[in-house]
Amino acid sequence: MTRIACRQLAPRIGDLPFNRELSAAAIRDAAGADVIVLPELVTSGYMFASPAEAAAVAVRPDHPLFAEWAAAAGDAVVIGGFCERGDDGLLYNSAAVVDRGGVRAVYRKTHLWDAEKSVFTPGDRPPPVVRTSAGPIGVLICYDLEFPEMTRLLALGGAHLIAAPVNWPLVERPPGERPPETVIAMAAARVNRTFIACCDRAGTERGQEWTLGTAIISPDGQVLAEAGEGAQATADVDLLLARSKALNSRNDVLADRRPDLYSPLLHRRAPS
């Protein structure tokens, strides 16, 4: 079994030292977990007033905070969001995959949300599937999840778990309904028969409230665990279940695809 833990933290905007200790402590607290997911931009906060404010807390993947994550992680794999300064001088909304060996991969969010477009440059590489001690883990960040192409390509790339640091701004929804982002993640898990672990953030920041949508989702599309403000969602799962894509003896969510039928049409950019 693999224990997945998502810690719904409340970072402080622009306070790198605070967030560095907050995230390392959360990883230590999750001792016993095999995979630990932290929120998007957990090292920096989200509601930047300007690119300069983001630049002031941007770090490179060789920053010592990642060595702290690795040390705190023990045998676990950590996936957490950070504000990245690229070697090109540009800022990226990124996620690092860290284990005992250090930073294993960095993914730069490819679909930027709203005001992020004023601060960050979108990544130009597809999301990685990282072979970890817990199995193959794919990485997405927040709004990326709303593109079924992204979850699909990670499933096709062999991911058993999609780990998604998110910051989901609270939006209106009918009473009794799940947050729309959760519904999208549940559907993505089910149509790809992968686990998905979304780690949302907590704490009102510059007036912005969050959905508190942290959820660990099974390949059936069911929510196995959620978390309150500042709390941890934990689920013990058999990630190998995501290796089989079969729905029954004759249906398989990937083998049943008809790529020759849709690929030419999916390349379009706008309604015809």
Add this chain to the structure above:
Amino acid sequence: MTRIACRQLAPRIGDLPFNRELSAAAIRDAAGADVIVLPELVTSGYMFASPAEAAAVAVRPDHPLFAEWAAAAGDAVVIGGFCERGDDGLLYNSAAVVDRGGVRAVYRKTHLWDAEKSVFTPGDRPPPVVRTSAGPIGVLICYDLEFPEMTRLLALGGAHLIAAPVNWPLVERPPGERPPETVIAMAAARVNRTFIACCDRAGTERGQEWTLGTAIISPDGQVLAEAGEGAQATADVDLLLARSKALNSRNDVLADRRPDLYSPLLHRRAPS
């Protein structure tokens, strides 16, 4: 405003005369609706014991029952499933789009479910977007909906509404949760900002129960109307809302796509 009606009928297996009258009566009953959606295989029933049984009730698109649908429809557009005999002699699980002008389009289900594979040949054409009096309508059938590529290509093709005749076998789900197929349709509506109208069937057939999952879903991914056994779900909607793909002033669910990033990867057939 456009009135969408989905009639959750219970056809009788192998009884073409009964189903012909049942479906025509449902269309007449829906007078005042602009778009009427009927279940998958409404002319034939679903639980065929053999291909021969299906062949016995298979019809061509020039069968008089479609003229009856057209006459009953008045100014409305009807989308309903039927067991099609192709000019090639093969059987298809198809849906017809019918209006005052007759059969406007036939779509052959491209993703077959379970025992359908013993009876039907999968279609080899992408689903159509039909320009109707109510606006552009895309067509899918049941399991097709579980392929996000299909809903996406209909949105890219300009569909404001995706009409989906379905027969959803009842599957277990946690208490308080929506059927997984509905969750998938809600997500598909939201990530494409299209309306989706799923018309399920009713009536136990050869021991098979159905989800009764008929649902009309908004571009926000919310269920606007559902239906009980044999009943009609009805919603009055502004289909033009689906023309805008904007989520805010800087995000658009189609324009934000990165086809150059994912297209090469989506062509894969199985996990790498």
